[in-house]
Amino acid sequence: MKQSAWDSESNRSLHVAIIMDGSGRWATSRGRPREEGHEAGAAAVRRTVEAAEHLGLGTLTLFAFSGDNWRRPSREVANLMHIFEEYFRRDLPRWIESGTRLSVVGRRDRFAPQLQEAIEIAEAYTAEGRGLHLRIALDYSGRDSILQAARLLRRRFVEPTREAFAGLLGEITNSGGPSPDIDLLIRTGGELRMSDFMLWEAAYAELIFTDQLWPDFCGADLVAAVCEYHTRDRRFGRIEELIAS
Ligand code: IPE
Ligand code: IPE
Numbered sequence: 277m278k279q280s281a282w283d284s285e286s287n288r289s290l291h292v293a294i295i296m297d298g299s300g301r302w303a304t305s306r307g308r309p310r311e312e313g314h315e316a317g318a319a320a321v322r323r324t325v326e327a328a329e330h331l332g333l334g335t336l337t338l339f340a341f342s343g344d345n346w347r348r349p350s351r352e353v354a355n356l357m358h359i360f361e362e363y364f365r366r367d368l369p370r371w372i373e374s375g376t377r378l379s380v381v382g383r384r385d386r387f388a389p390q391l392q393e394a395i396e397i398a399e400a401y402t403a404e405g406r407g408l409h410l411r412i413a414l415d416y417s418g419r420d421s422i423l424q425a426a427r428l429l430r431r432r433f434v435e436p437t438r439e440a441f442a443g444l445l446g447e448i449t450n451s452g453g454p455s456p457d458i459d460l461l462i463r464t465g466g467e468l469r470m471s472d473f474m475l476w477e478a479a480y481a482e483l484i485f486t487d488q489l490w491p492d493f494c495g496a497d498l499v500a501a502v503c504e505y506h507t508r509d510r511r512f513g514r515i516e517e518l519i520a521s
């Protein structure tokens with residue numbers, strides 16, 4: 277049955293994740309420095325979060341900086357770190373007002389103390405939010421998360437089951453429970469790859485790859501993607517007749 281994107285009852289349980297790619301190319305295609313692309317990318321994040329709130333999504337995870345992105349020139353990395361800090365500080369009042377809960381997923385120990393502090397403040401002040409759970413993946417690596425969970429399993433002498441593993445991944449990603457499976461994964465920027473993003477959690481994710489560059493992404497694009505998601509037939513290995521049972 278086709279559902280509208282605005283069915284907030286069913287959207288409430290949805291976990292949408294976005295690999296926000298293409299900001300650098302957006303800038304260079306305009307003859308501008310890559311930094312401007314990242315600034316424009318932050319504006320796209322704001323629009324997308326607002327749309328997610330209006331759609332009544334349960335969880336939105338945004339991949340903003342991978343563990344491998346440290347390999348970029350230090351100038352670009354410093355600029356990104358600055359944008360992240362400003363984003364957390366500037367958008368905090370809006371999240372409090374809209375009941376959005378912010379979590380940052382990934383390592384933090386490689387960030388400057390000011391950025392760590394901005395993250396901690398934003399998380400603390402939004403902890404009671406009952407609306408959208410907004411997760412920003414920063415210095416995140418899917419492979420490293422899996423390795424970390426495996427090490428924890430061994431250290432705690434836990435039987436390696438799927439449930440135990442998802443539980444530990446949830447602990448590692450501050451999920452407040454098992455790491456939630458991704459229902460819909462969107463990647464902008466035209467590349468057809470995962471780039472080390474949530475490999476475990478995306479096992480049965482519905483995938484949407486778009487050529488659109490991240491700074492061009494807007495609320496209507498998220499609505500369209502959620503609409504498309506609702507037309508997909510998710511079988512999880514079963515055959516259609518048996519899904520209802
Ligand atoms: C994604 O955009 C943002 C980050 C990885 C920080 P890019 O910076 O990768 O943009 P392109 O892919 O070079 O255009
Ligand atoms: C993936 O984009 C990481 C983020 C969007 C944060 P990259 O631009 O780093 O990915 P590759 O290098 O093209 O695989």
Ligand code: MG
Nearest residue numbers: 297298299465
């Ligand atoms: Mg890229």
